[in-house]
Structures are given as C-alpha cells and as structure tokens.
Amino acid sequence: MRLGTSATFNRRFGIGWMLAAYAFLYVPIFALVLYSFNDSPLPNVWRGFTLRWYAALVRDAELMSGLWLSLQIAFLTACGSVVLGTLAAFALVKYRRFPGRTLFSGMVSAPLVMPEVVVGLSLLLMLVSVQRALGFPERGLGTIWLGHLLLGMAYATVVIQSRLQAMPPQLEEAAMDLGARPHQVFWLVTLPTIAQGLASAWLLTFTISLDDVVLSAFLSGPGSTTMPLVIFSRARLGLNPSVNAVATVVIAIVAVGVLLASWLIARSEQRRQAELAAAAHA
C-alpha cells in the first residue's frame, strides 16, 4: 500500500483512520451509557428503557459514602499536587544546577510510568514500619492522600513545568527592575502568568485521584473505601447495571465540564484574535 501517493487518497485515508480510531475510543463509552438505561439485570439483552438504576444509585449507601470519600481525597490531592508541583517545576526550570538534580528529576517523573502496584506496595510497607515504630499513622484517608499526592505531583509538575518554561524570563526581570522584591515577583507576575497551567494541573490531578484503584487499595484502611474500589469489587464479580449508571453520571459530568472548558477557551481565543486584528488596524 503506497501511502500518500495522491492528496485526495491521503486525505480520505486520514479521515477514515481517524474516524475508526475515534470510534474505537468512544464506542465503549456509548455502550456503557446505553445499557445504563436497560431494564434488565442481564447485560447485553435489551429489554426496555428504565431509570431505576439511577434511582437505586442514590439509595446505595456504600457507593455514596465511597463517592464522598473520593471527592474529599481528590480535592486534597489536587491542592497538594499543585503546591508540590509548582515547587518542583520551579526547581527544575529556574535552578539549573543544584546537588542531586538528576536524582530529583528522575524521582519527579518516575511515578508517571512506575506501575502502581510497586508504588502502592512500597509506600504501604513504609507506612506500616513507621506505624510500628511511632504508633501512627493509621491507614485511612490520610494515607490514601499520600499515595495520590505522589502520583499527582508527577503529573502536576509536567503541566506546570511546560507553562513555566513558556514564560519569557524578561517578565520577572522587568518586575525586579521596577522595584519588586523576589516574593512580590512570584505573587504579582509569575503566578498570574502560569495561572492557566495551575488550573489544568488541578483538574488533571483531581481526575486522576478520583479514578485511582490500585494505590487506594493498598493504602486504605477499614472504613475508608473509595468509590473506585467499590466499583472495582462489583465489576470483578460480573456485569452490573448499577455500575453503568454510575459510569453515565461520571461521564456526563466530565463531558459537560471538558466541553464547557474547551468552549470557554475557544471563545476567549477568538476574542483575543479579534482584538489583535483590531489593534493592527488601529
């Protein structure tokens, strides 16, 4: 097969491939949503439209308490990851040489690829050792948060780092030249400029924490079952329409959120382009 021998073939092939790939990505989601309305406990056998699984969701104490716990942890993870990620990004971008830089850089990016079973296992074993020696911490929300922070920090650092690198260094120099002391430079100039990166990092780490299974499994204690763990144990047992219902709710919220954010960004970009054009003619 000769790729790209003609422009139209190339374009048609491209569109075709992309459509197929998008279909691959979205068909499972579509199926999930569809069967959440299936009036039958048996999967794949369509019997009729119903909303009873959604109604059951609200009465599902296990799931609801799991959701509440997950939301708390996700919120704390997002906040903590952004703080740690900003510090790490700063260290990597601004300070070219410091002792242990290679080690630091490696440790920051490793959680991105390290299998979660290893991270979870090692962190748990350490916490258990500490608990034996000092009497705390008990496994629960705090320990899960710690594990999620490790993962979240890695992702946050990547996002914030790219934003920080894109910022022209003259901005900070100009601020200093105009009399701003170092901490003022950070709060008044640097932070506003990377604000969008911080927001992206926050959302990203929130999502990752909300969705995490393995780390939560290793680091949770009695009474601290997160929503993914509930779903996971149910999913293991077989197909369960209540899971479909949860899935649809989650997908709906995320879809609305992402679409809204994209639309807002596109609109502000449009407005910005119009202003630039207007200024050029001014």
Added chain:
Amino acid sequence: MAQNEAPVHAVPAGEADGAEDGAFLRIDDLVKEFGGYRAVDHVSVDIAKGEIFALLGPSGCGKSTLLRMLAGFEVPTSGRILLDGRDLASAPPYERPINMMFQSYALFPHLSVWENIAFGLKREGRPKAEIADRVEAMLKLVQLGRFAQRKPHQLSGGQQQRVALARSLARQPQLLLLDEPLGALDKKLREQTQIELVNIIEQVGVTCVMVTHDQEEAMTMAQRIAVMREGRFLQVGAPGDLYETPGSRFVADFIGNVNLMDGTLDVDAADHCVIGCGDVRHYVGHGITGTQGMAVTVALRPEKVLIGREPPQDTSHNAVRATVKEKSYFGSFTVYHLSLPSGAMLKASAANVARWRDDEITWGETVWASWSPTAQVVLTQ
C-alpha cells in the same frame, strides 16, 4: 592626527575639568567573567548627567552584559559602578534608581496598560492619588491616554513600545537603560520612533545608556557612542568624531562604508605626509607621529571620492585611473565599485542630484577617481 592608543577614560565633550568626581555615572574598570570567558574586559567611562550614551558593537561584544550589570541582573567580577557618587556594588535591581526598557518590552500580559505603568509606582508605596497622577502624566507623555485600559496583546508593536517606555520612566529613575530599543520595529516606523524617543528622553532630561548593534540607530540617537569589541571599548566619542576620525581599522569599518588601503609612510613631514598604497599615492595635509617606512592604513570614505571623466589637476597624488566594475543603485545615491590597475577595488559613492543624466557613467567605463588631501584618515592599528 592618528590615535595611537585606545582612550582609558573618555571624558565627555564639553566638560572643562577632568571629571574626577563630577561624572554622574562612572563605570570604573569593570570586568565580568563567566567561567573562563571574559565578557567585559576592564571597561571604564564617565557619563554626564542627561547624556544619551550608546554602546555599539557586533553581537557577542559584551554590550548587553555591561548593560545588565548596570541594571543589576549581573554582578561584576571586579570594578565599580558609581551613580551620582553612590557605589551600586552588588545591589539587587529592585534597590537601584535605574530602570530598563527591554528589547521584547516585557509588558505584563495579565495587567492593563495603566496597571503596567503603575506597577513600579505601587512598589514604592506611594499614595494612590499620587500614583494616579503620575500614570496619567506618563500616558500623556507617550500619547496613549486612550489605551489605558487595554491589555498588551490588544496593542500594536509601536504602542507596546511606548507603554514600555512610559513604564520605565514612571519612577523618575536616575538612569534609563534601553536594550536594542528599535530592534523589533520595521524600517519606516524605526525612523519616526528614533526621533520621538530622543525627544521624550530629552524632555524628561534623564541620563540614558542604550545598547544597539545598529550603527544608524546609535548615530541618530546618541550624543556619544562607545564602540565595543570582545569586551573592550575601542573608541568613545560623538557620532561625527567616530565617523570622520576613526581610531582603528575596526571602528572605521564597523561604522559606515570605508575604503581601507594598506601602505607605507614614504614622506613624513611636519605639515604633511605621503603614503604609498600600491597604485595610489596619498598626500595627506597634516603630519602624523610616526617613522618613515612604517606600515600604515589609509581610511577613505566612499562619499569623499569624486569620479569623473576628466583628470583632476594633480594626478600624481590622491587620484587614480579606474574602471567601473559594478554599480549599486540605492535610489538617492549610487555606489561605484572601481577596479584599480593593480586589481584592488575602490568604492566611490555619489548622490543622485539630478533625476536623469545623459552622461551617466556606466559599467566598464574608465574614469578618474580623486579626493582632497583632507579626506583621508591615517590609521596605525
């Protein structure tokens, strides 16, 4: 007269005394090394209050490093910077009464024009009303009153530059630094902006040091220029002095166009000298300090070379027969590349004073090139 040594302390023209403590800005034997590399190599100069001083040189000559040391972004390896008698030492940028206008303008994208200009004033802790008055005054100075609420990305390049200028003048600095002020503008805008910029700076009366690689920019805007090369000052002087009396081959070549002819000092008298450069014999109308037979270079600007079909009165000195090899037409003037009998090239330029000429000198013609005995500069380095 030839300049045999690079000036160590360049005194501003017009200063009667030796400016021991009178210099407003004194740069005293400044050195900056990065690892083993010396970017600024023992630079000293005195700059008067209200003067516009340019650092001119090719990229990598150290001019930007010198500017950054004045601003406080680099700490000198050795040497002193004295502003109005006060040693700046390694004071951080936010503690210096110096402000800089960056090449990229560096306007804060998240702040409006008003907020950008007010930024420095707010750091000083001035009362709100005073800040407002000052910002309004600055906006009026650069004529951007209408755009106060706009954000930088909503402005054109020229407008952004004016905001940058207003911002750097807001705090009434004792020294204003300009980093390649016109680099980002296109040619037409550049000419207009040059004049506007100088007017505003003179109106405010602030002492100004600017950095540029564009000699036209330096000559138009500055009162004195320092030509820099490899971290050192080669020559410091007013634009006219640098152009008509360069002290070295590099300076003669760097600023404007020049013919450089190597030769030997054949006759060395008190009131004149004769230098032989291949098929050209130069009669120079003044004496120089030197020994007979020594190697010298003669610098001759193309516009000083007159070309014509008729031979001049004296064809033994300051004249040569040449063939027009190339003609470069620039609209307002034409540069003729003349080939001498020995094969050497001589450039001559002539203003096109008439719209059309029937007797236009063309390619391949053999003409006489001549110049006056005061047109040359004799260089020994």
Added chain:
Amino acid sequence: MRVRHLVPGRALVIALPMLFLLLFFLAPFFIVGKISVSEMETVTFKPVLTVVDGILTLKLKLANYAFLAADDLYLKTYLSSIQYAAATTALCLLVGYPFAYFMARARPAVQPALVMLVMLPFWTSFLLRVYAWRGLLAEGGWVADIIVGTGLDGLLLQLGLISAPGKLMHTPFSLVIGMSYTYLPFMVLPLYASLAKMDLRLLEAAADLGATPWVAFWRVTVPLSRAGIIAGSMLVFIPCIGEFVIPELLGGPETLMIGRVIWDEFFSNNDWPMASTVAVVMVLLIIVPLAVFSKYQAEAQEAAR
C-alpha cells in the same frame, strides 16, 4: 537565566519537594528491598540487623529470591508481562501513529477540537471504560457479535489469542485490546506533540530534492518524530508491565501478569516478603526503560529551554 536575586528562597523551594520524594518515594523502595530479604514472623518481621553475642549480625533471608529463580511460573509471568506490554505498545503505535499524524496535519483551526476529543475519554474514569469492554466482549456484546459474525474469531483462535471460538472474554485478546484501549491516549498525545512541531517545509524540501511522499515519510517525518515515539512507547510499555486492574477485569487464568502476582501475594497469601521480592525484581526489570524515559524527559526539558 540567572536568577541571582531569587536565591534566598531557593533552598526551600528545592528542599520541600525533594524531601517529600525522598521520604515517600525513594525510602519506601529501600524498605521493600529490606523486607524482601526478611524473615516473616507471623505479623511482624524479624529484624535484619541484630546483635548476637555482642556481634552485629546481618541475617538475610534470600530464600525468596532463590524460590523466585527456581520456580518456573514466576519466570514465565515476568516474561509474559513483558510480552503483553510489548504487544500493547506495538498495537498502540500502529493505531496511534497514523492517528496522531493525521491530527497534526489537519487544519490548524480544527486541531484543538481533535485533541480535546482524544483527551475526553482520558478524563472519564478508566476503570469504567475497561468495565465497558467486559460488556462489549461478553457473549452477545456488540464487538463480540461483530467478531463472531465476520468469522474473525477463527483467525484469533488460530493465532492462539483465544482458546475457544466465540469466547472472547478473559483471553489474551481481551487483555491486549483492553490495555491498548486504555493506553492509546498516552501514545497519541506525545506523538501528536512531536509531529505538530515539525516544520512542514522540510517535506517540501524533500519533495524538491526528488523524494516521493512515501520516502519522505520514512526518511524525514518518522526520524523527526523519534522523540514522540520514544516518549509514547515508554509511557505505554513501562506501566503495562505492572498493570493490575485490566488483567484482573479482562484477563484470564492463562494471562499471567506480574501485577496480579504481587497483588495476590500481598492480599491473598499475606506473604509480604514474597510480594516485596517479586516487586524488587520487577523494578530491576524496568530500570533500563525507566532510565531511558527519565533521560528523555530531562533532554526534552533542556531542549525546551
């Protein structure tokens, strides 16, 4: 850029995240190593370093490692994990490269929307999407129907990817499909970033010098996107080796994955030292690709400077 005057807070900025990582990322690894050579004493561990008769004694139980080396099953599991990870990476690259390529060549106005559409599934819960495949591949599921209907399952049977016709769940096939599905965005995005950055005029220059589009693709585009290929491959390969959730939900008894082994040793057998041993060996396995990834990350940062 020399940030001379931001120096005062510098120590703190570096120290805080560094300490956090040293304490909660690096130190735990050493503890895992220690436990892997410890004797398990009901619920606690016998200390490794003790004083016996006044002499400092190091008591390492290497039996776990010996067991690992001797037992065929562990070896097979490690191998199979790497194989599945490699297969997933290859599939993701195969599907993802043209995808990223055409995305990068699309009209600039459309590209952000295309990227968002790739990101959107990533933002929704991966657990739920993996679960969705259970439905799709189970008997009567949409994809299962299509595969059985077109007779593709015969091909899969021949390739050894499934063990019985029509039964697509809990097979190597379902596992690889599931992993490729989950990790596809991780491959597409770095590839897209790399391809979008490419200067298209280089292709024009190649054409001008006589290269056909096919040749230009292999000799210009692919080499220039090397960074993206490496990044994407590492982002898929390394985590896949230790994947747990997907093998658990979509894999079967014959799909041996090391992540499940660690989980089972820990949660089912309660054999913490054994779990640690398995984990240590796995980390040693991925040290090389991990170093490659880390070096690539550092280089990418330097280049972006």
